[in-house]
Every structure is written in C-alpha cells, then in structure tokens.
Amino acid sequence: MIRMLRAIGRWGLSRLRAAGRAGLFLFGLLPALAYPFWRIRLLLKQVYNTGTLSLPIILTAGLFVGMVLGLQGYNVLVDYNSEEAVGTMTALSLLRELGPVVTALLFVGRAGSALTAEIGLMRSTEQLSALEMMAVDPVRFIFAPRFVAVVLVVPLLALIFTALGILGGYLVAVGWLGVDDGAFWSQMTAHVDWQDDVVNGVIKSVVFAVWVAVVALFQGEEAPPTSEGVSYATTRTVVQGSLGVLALDFVLTALMFN
Amino acid sequence: MQPHIEIEHLTFRRGERIIFDDLSLIIPRGQVTAVMGPSGTGKTTLLKLIAGQLRPESGRVLVDGEDVHRLSRRALFELRRRMGMLFQSGALLTDLNVFDNVAFPLREHTRLSEAAIERIVLMKLQAVGLRGARHLMPSELSGGMARRVALARAIALDPAMVLYDEPFVGQDPITMGVLLKLIEKLNHSLGLTSVVVSHDVEEVLSIAHQVYVLSEGRVVAQGNVEAVRNSDDPYVRQFLGGLPDGPVPFHYPAPPFREELGL
Numbered sequence: 019m020i021r022m023l024r025a026i027g028r029w030g031l032s033r034l035r036a037a038g039r040a041g042l043f044l045f046g047l048l049p050a051l052a053y054p055f056w057r058i059r060l061l062l063k064q065v066y067n068t069g070t071l072s073l074p075i076i077l078t079a080g081l082f083v084g085m086v087l088g089l090q091g092y093n094v095l096v097d098y099n100s101e102e103a104v105g106t107m108t109a110l111s112l113l114r115e116l117g118p119v120v121t122a123l124l125f126v127g128r129a130g131s132a133l134t135a136e137i138g139l140m141r142s143t144e145q146l147s148a149l150e151m152m153a154v155d156p157v158r159f160i161f162a163p164r165f166v167a168v169v170l171v172v173p174l175l176a177l178i179f180t181a182l183g184i185l186g187g188y189l190v191a192v193g194w195l196g197v198d199d200g201a202f203w204s205q206m207t208a209h210v211d212w213q214d215d216v217v218n219g220v221i222k223s224v225v226f227a228v229w230v231a232v233v234a235l236f237q238g239e240e241a242p243p244t245s246e247g248v249s250y251a252t253t254r255t256v257v258q259g260s261l262g263v264l265a266l267d268f269v270l271t272a273l274m275f276n
Numbered sequence: 277m278q279p280h281i282e283i284e285h286l287t288f289r290r291g292e293r294i295i296f297d298d299l300s301l302i303i304p305r306g307q308v309t310a311v312m313g314p315s316g317t318g319k320t321t322l323l324k325l326i327a328g329q330l331r332p333e334s335g336r337v338l339v340d341g342e343d344v345h346r347l348s349r350r351a352l353f354e355l356r357r358r359m360g361m362l363f364q365s366g367a368l369l370t371d372l373n374v375f376d377n378v379a380f381p382l383r384e385h386t387r388l389s390e391a392a393i394e395r396i397v398l399m400k401l402q403a404v405g406l407r408g409a410r411h412l413m414p415s416e417l418s419g420g421m422a423r424r425v426a427l428a429r430a431i432a433l434d435p436a437m438v439l440y441d442e443p444f445v446g447q448d449p450i451t452m453g454v455l456l457k458l459i460e461k462l463n464h465s466l467g468l469t470s471v472v473v474s475h476d477v478e479e480v481l482s483i484a485h486q487v488y489v490l491s492e493g494r495v496v497a498q499g500n501v502e503a504v505r506n507s508d509d510p511y512v513r514q515f516l517g518g519l520p521d522g523p524v525p526f527h528y529p530a531p532p533f534r535e536e537l538g539l
C-alpha cells in the first residue's frame with residue numbers, strides 16, 4: 019500500500035518535473051519567435067513541410083465529416099420540417115467544434131509526430147550540437163521556425179477543413195437529399211455569427227496549435243538519442259497532443275459558449 | 277610552444293558519476309595533440325567542455341587565454357567560429373546537399389557573395405577530395421565520405437583549431453589512411469591546432485606530436501609518442517597493447533565461479 023502510494027507520488031513528481039521543463043522550454047523559445055520572420059525562407063520551408071504534409075488528409079477528412087453532418091442533420095431536422103436548417107447546423111458544428119478539434123487531432127498524428135521524429139533524429143545524429151558548434155543557435159534556427167509554422171498553419175487548415183465540410187454538407191443535403199439551395203445558404207448566413215462562431219473557432223485553433231507545437235518539439239528535444247527513444251517520443255506526442263487538445267477544447271468551450 | 281587550450285583542475289559529473297576529477301592538460305598551438313582513452317571515459321564530454329557546450333562543476337578551460345565558461349553567449353559564439361569540430365557521426369544537416377552543408381557556416385556568418393562562397397566551398401571540397409560529390413545528399417554518402425564533408429565544413433571558416441571526435445571509428449583501412457593524411461595535411465599546411473580524441477592507438481600515435489592517456493577521469497600518461505609508448509604504468513601498457521586482462525579486468529565483478537557452480 020505504502021509502496022504503491024510512493025510509486026504514485028514518484029510518478030506524479032516526475033510528471034511535474036517534465037511539465038516544468040516543458041514550461042522552461044516554451045519560455046526559452048519566446049524570445050526567438052520573431053527570428054523566423056527575419057529569415058522568411060526558413061519559415062516558409064516549415065510552413066510548406068507541415069502544411070503540405072497535412073493538406074490531403076485535411077481535405078479528405080473535411081469533406082467526409084461534412085457529408086456525415088449533412089446526412090445526420092437532415093435525418094433529425096426533417097422530422098421537424100426544418101431541413102433547410104441543415105446548412106446552419108453543419109456550419110456551426112464545424113466552425114465551433116469539429117473544424118478546430120478534428121484538424122488539430124489529424125495534425126498531431128500527421129505532422130506533430132513527424133516533427134518529434136525529426137528533432138529526435140537531429141539530436142541523436144548530433145546535428146543540433148553541430149549547429150551550436152557552428153555558432154548557430156538551434157532554438158532560433160530549428161525550433162522557432164517550426165513553432166511559428168505550426169501556429170500559422172493549424173488555424174488555416176482548420177478553416178480549410180471547415181470550408182470543405184460545408185461543401186460536403188451542401189453536396190449531401192442539396193445535391194442528394196433535395197434541400198432547397200437558396201434556403202440552405204440564407205439560413206446559414208443568417209445564423210452564423212462572426213464573433214461567436216468564426217473568431218472563437220479560430221482562437222481555439224490557435225490554442226490547440228500552440229499546445230501541439232510545444233508537445234511535438236519538446237518530446238523531440240527530450241527523446242533519448244536512440245531509435246527506441248525516438249519512437250517512444252513520437253508515440254507520446256500523439257497521445258499527449260490528442261488528449262491535450264480534447265481537454266483544452268472542453269475548457270475553451272466552457273469559457274466561450276457559456 | 278605557447279598553449280592554445282589550457283584545462284585547469286577540471287571536475288565534471290554526470291549525476292553521481294564523476295567523469296573528470298581535477299583534470300589538467302595543455303594543448304599546444306599548431307600541433308596534433310591526441311587524447312586517448314577507452315569508450316566511456318569522457319572524450320566526447322571533454323571536447324564539449326572545451327567548446328563550452330557543457331559546464332564544468334569546477335575548474336576552468338582557457339582557449340586563447342579566455343575562460344570559455346565565463347564568456348557571454350555572444351562571445352562564446354564568436355569563439356566557436358574560430359573552432360572547427362568534427363563529430364563522430366559527421367552530423368551533416370540531412371536536408372542540405374554536400375555543397376550547401378559546407379556553405380552553411382559561410383552563409384550564416386559572412387556576407388560573401390554567392391560567387392565567393394562557391395569558390396571557397398569548392399576549394400574546401402577539393403582539399404578533402406570530394407569536389408565531384410557536391411550534389412549528393414548526406415544519405416547518399418558512405419561513412420567515410422560523410423566525415424570528409426564534415427571536415428570540409430569544419431574548416432569552411434578557416435578556424436585556428438579543429439577538434440576531432442573519434443575520426444577513425446568504424447572506417448575501413450583505406451578511409452582511415454585518407455583521414456589520417458587529411459588531418460596531417462591540414463595541420464601542416466594551415467598550421468591548425470588539432471585535438472584528436474580516439475581509442476585507435478596506432479593510427480593516432482602515427483600523427484600525434486603530443487599524447488594524453490585518460491583513465492577514470494585522470495591523466496595517466498602524457499608526453500610525446502616515445503614517452504607514452506615507454507610508459508611503465510600498467511594501465512597504459514594494457515591500453516596501448518590492447519591486452520585483454522590487466523588493471524582493467526576481463527571479468528565484470530562476480531562471485532568466484534566455483535562457488536556459483538556449487539562446487
């Protein structure tokens with residue numbers, strides 16, 4: 019019993035210590051965040067890497083999620099004779115929840131894990147040490163451009179996901195189930211609020227992006243420089259990244275929509 | 277001979293384990309100094325301490341008379357530009373080709389035109405015999421070639437010293453010969469101070485002017501090649517001779533075998 023408590027205590031302490039290190043890591047990153055805008059090519063390369071890597075999966079997932087929303091929404095609403103509202107429902111679910119959340123989850127699996135592996139390999143092959151020896155600061159040169167790229171790319175991807183989702187909902191509702199075209203759009207534009215829905219969704223996305231970027235880069239930085247070390251670290255990125263996004267989503271939703 | 281690097285009473289630990297215990301050594305300017313010792317003695321650690329990537333618990337490291345660990349970050353980076361380091365794995369940037377890897381320090385630290393950079397890079401690649409490989413990516417290079425490219429990169433900014441971390445490990449005899457020749461040539465023609473950290477005894481002794489043998493955080497032999505070869509320290513004899521048993525026992529500590537067999 020005592021031993022179990024002690025083990026739990028030790029585990030808790032080591033978690034806390036890791037959280038502390040992650041905090042320090044983020045703190046060390048802050049002063050370097052302007053640097054990628056000076057070296058715009060470093061930044062564009064990372065935007066391209068993380069963005070293009072995730073674009074196909076975001077486009078496909080967005081379309082399918084929107085189609086499902088259209089179908090489910092129609093089935094519920096048709097009973098109340100208000101199937102024109104399916105556009106509103108699709109758009110609101112996507113803007114407020116599914117766009118930011120699903121995008122962040124997909125991004126963690128696709129680009130976040132790749133970032134962790136990349137940084138872990140750079141460390142284990144001494145590339146980060148070599149940069150320091152060449153008097154180039156890895157925080158500015160490696161970490162900052164990746165962090166900024168993720169924070170820029172994820173909200174954009176979420177908007178793309180949302181747009182494709184609305185298109186998917188439209189195709190199903192109007193194209194297949196025969197909802198009136200004009201009513202679909204006019205209901206949607208009448209009920210979607212710029213501040214409440216669009217801006218809040220983007221804010222969520224930015225918060226998720228910061229979380230995902232910190233987790234992915236920090237796990238890469240902390241990975242033991244061996245192949246198992248790096249592979250465990252990518253797994254941890256996916257697990258902690260995804261769970262964190264879901265938990266943050268709850269907190270943000272409670273703050274924004276209550 | 278005036279010292280280039282002076283290490284004074286250096287103590288460094290990893291957790292509980294003492295890696296260096298009051299270590300002092302001097303690396304003279306313009307010579308090849310070998311630092312030898314078995315794997316895990318802390319040779320890489322020593323190079324990182326010299327370059328200011330790690331901080332000692334006590335003692336100091338002077339490079340050109342400056343205390344490395346008291347420099348501001350800016351001054352430390354300034355110092356590192358005068359230092360080249362050849363990493364054990366080469367540590368080339370994997371997303372850049374050979375040319376861009378060698379050009380990297382020039383692009384980061386100078387305002388030279390692309391034409392001037394190209395001239396310097398080709399000159400450095402010529403020196404290591406890989407001008408023809410300039411378009412290859414690091415993944416397309418053999419271990420020996422990667423190390424030679426890394427060497428070209430290490431000397432791109434014309435440093436006054438180069439630190440070599442285990443340059444011969446895992447190389448075939450021909451590549452080893454090539455690397456030995458290169459280290460010697462650079463030392464001669466450019467007057468570089470060279471610190472070669474290694475456990476490949478014969479290779480290192482064939483080019484070193486000055487040798488230190490480390491064991492358990494201390495210097496156990498030092499001097500020119502002759503002096504170290506004739507050392508009568510039993511540890512040094514075991515290390516240089518590659519003898520399986522001696523002060524470093526063949527057996528990991530264990531109870532007597534008879535006892536364990538129940539005899």
Ligand SMILES: Nc1ncnc2c1ncn2[C@@H]1O[C@H](COP(=O)(O)OP(=O)(O)O)[C@@H](O)[C@H]1O
Binds near residue numbers: 290315318
């Ligand atoms: N990052 C690290 N964290 C903890 N221990 C380390 C680390 N790097 C090296 N060590 C330990 O320090 C000792 C010296 O390592 P190193 O300098 O790499 O030895 P060498 O280069 O002589 O083989 C080794 O026992 C190694 O296990």
Ligand SMILES: [Mg+2]
Binds near residue numbers: 319320364441
């Ligand atoms: Mg080593």
